[in-house]
Amino acid sequence: MTLPSSDSPLRVGVAGLGTVGAALARLLLTRAQELSAEGARPLRLTAVSARDASKDRGFDASGLTFHANAADLARDPNVDLVVELIGGEDGAAKSVVEAALETGKPVITANKALLAAHGLQLAALAEKSSVPLLFEAAVAGGIPAIRALRDAVPGQKVTRVSGILNGTCNYILTRMENEGIAFDDVLADAQRLGYAEADPTFDVDGFDTAHKLAILTSLAFGTEIEASDMYVEGIRAITPDDMAAAAELGYRIKLLGVAQLTDTGIEQRVHPTMLPLDSTLAQINGVLNAVAIDTDLLGEIVLSGPGAGGDATAASVLADLQDLARGLEPKPLRLPRGTLRPYQKARMRAHEGGYYVRLSVVDKPGAFAAIAQRMAEHGISLQSIVQRRKPTDTGPHSHQPVIIITHETMELSVREAMDAIVADGHVNAAPQIIRIER
């Protein structure tokens, strides 16, 4: 690390003054006393960068150098380390991080998209310059999940890391469950309230969760980050019928990111799941996040808390800043870049687990038996099957929902059985399939 180990202040430059950046600047300016620890260098905010210099962000910027160009902030001689809070996997965010690392300045970032896309390259760059690259705030906001994987499980074999990593999805699912209303309606309301973006794709289709999961996977299993080659399914297809069936069967629907060691490699998958109502993750409602870490020695530990928000995310940045002020130099991805193993993908079709299947069955004699027969042909053992006629669905073209819960089986078997049932003409809509997790 190029920083002198002295009592001289560690001069902080903050790139990006959105909600998190402004909260961080306020905290650095008002909590100097609380942030100074014995044996640690004092922290001093010296420079910021943002598009608009004049906007009031709730702190006095008069003593700070303002850079219109973030990369200039990285090269500012009065900046010892850079906090990147711009966001986005390329552009200004990438430029400022690269410029800082190349200049031998430590970087703290909350940017999961950047790390998912370029984390390996940036880790190598940080190692080459012998400076830390820290990112506690990039995953699960204020929850110390990164440091748990980095510091708390040495010598253990991590077998699974999973989590509720996107507050927007969790908020939508919680409201769908509590109020019995449809996805589109909750989404519109969430957008109105500012809990969802105007273009919600990144959140509700699972990509944000995928980015965060890719980072956790690398730390958990000592593998290279691989965010583009994983199974990703969002929450748009979840219906009030699924919510009602879940409640009746003792489950709650959550969007999970799961990375799991299997015999054939690592499963990385993002999809809606049925969680038993009494599981810890099932209790994480609204905008909260949670991360579960399973190891051979611990069983499971779960960390939950705020996944977003200016102060909560800034708090994680403060913890990283404090680590740097104390002179810590953890490797960005826990292990040296050169020792990370390639990510070996387990095939999703080989995934094993329980399944929830909801079929819209055409009301013809024998349909029910034919469906059960197709499941049996594919070796799928059923835990329960519920056929319930809706009072309004009568007449020659009526259909009725059939809910099937399987015992543990293989994804491929379920897909093939569904293909056969669809081909048989017994259903009038695509089967809804939701994986069951514990």
Added chain:
Amino acid sequence: MTLPSSDSPLRVGVAGLGTVGAALARLLLTRAQELSAEGARPLRLTAVSARDASKDRGFDASGLTFHANAADLARDPNVDLVVELIGGEDGAAKSVVEAALETGKPVITANKALLAAHGLQLAALAEKSSVPLLFEAAVAGGIPAIRALRDAVPGQKVTRVSGILNGTCNYILTRMENEGIAFDDVLADAQRLGYAEADPTFDVDGFDTAHKLAILTSLAFGTEIEASDMYVEGIRAITPDDMAAAAELGYRIKLLGVAQLTDTGIEQRVHPTMLPLDSTLAQINGVLNAVAIDTDLLGEIVLSGPGAGGDATAASVLADLQDLARGLEPKPLRLPRGTLRPYQKARMRAHEGGYYVRLSVVDKPGAFAAIAQRMAEHGISLQSIVQRRKPTDTGPHSHQPVIIITHETMELSVREAMDAIVADGHVNAAPQIIRIER
């Protein structure tokens, strides 16, 4: 720190070879590879101490120096640091920790009783010798709660730390709830199964929770450890009637340790609580533990996982060992001993919160009205009051349970109202009072 920063092995001595000590020794002997990290010194187990040298503990002790006297292990020139897993607040445990610190050797301990009683003195001793004293395993077993308080919340104001800290109590309460059976019956079964000690006082009367809470309080609020001057109430008085009432009202009964900042000081209290069924801590069942940390920036984060067990507790010791191998030197109690503020106790009678009260009311005309009147006289606002005659309780000397849930009120008011109700002769047993937490 007196250890040379080199690649030479860090020679570990383990004092105490019970469940945790034996698990740790096995791990150190079999996971040298996994435990060695770049930039960290390798860990090597060189010496152990226990009462019985010959007992088979599942590892090959032939290459290790055996000390019958733990203090000798601390002075062994082939031991660089000591892990104390003997237990107990005095005796051999205290001797070996003191001997190690005085000799300038770092200490890792899982001994909450020792820390609760002598933590301040030992922290001062460690600082005097400039060696670390680490104790992640002393609170909540495998959960990284100590390092969360130490590393993850700098610059934040902690307002409350609470937790389910005793697995024996939580196991007993969970079985009482699930099976509807009495405390004594579950305790006897737990003793038979090895989940409770022959003398269960330490666990079920709340003292173990109090010790752990005292350590968390010091870290959370920067105060001196004070374990003897706190409100402690165990779980012996909880009845199946309370369990049934809790379930009906949407609560679950848990033994919590709570340390909370108030206007008049810090409340440290250990007692059964009614937790809303949908709260995160209410889901922590069986032998699991959990710690919740509330700060001004984060709101609440909750960490849950195994609170005991050989491997899980040894895993926390391994994390501390890894910190030492990397050359970290955190202050034992986060802040230097000399800057810890005295613990200013908030008076329990000034505690404010909701209350559950179960009264066994003598079946006389007007009793119900008189009770409600007494509550009103003491300014207690009632959220609900349920009077339900049991079918078997009839006749002139019959009585019936009355369950009262109060809105937020002051402990003193509840106590005075209860005294008045008892003095009025309307109840034939001491009132059951359980505080409601969120």
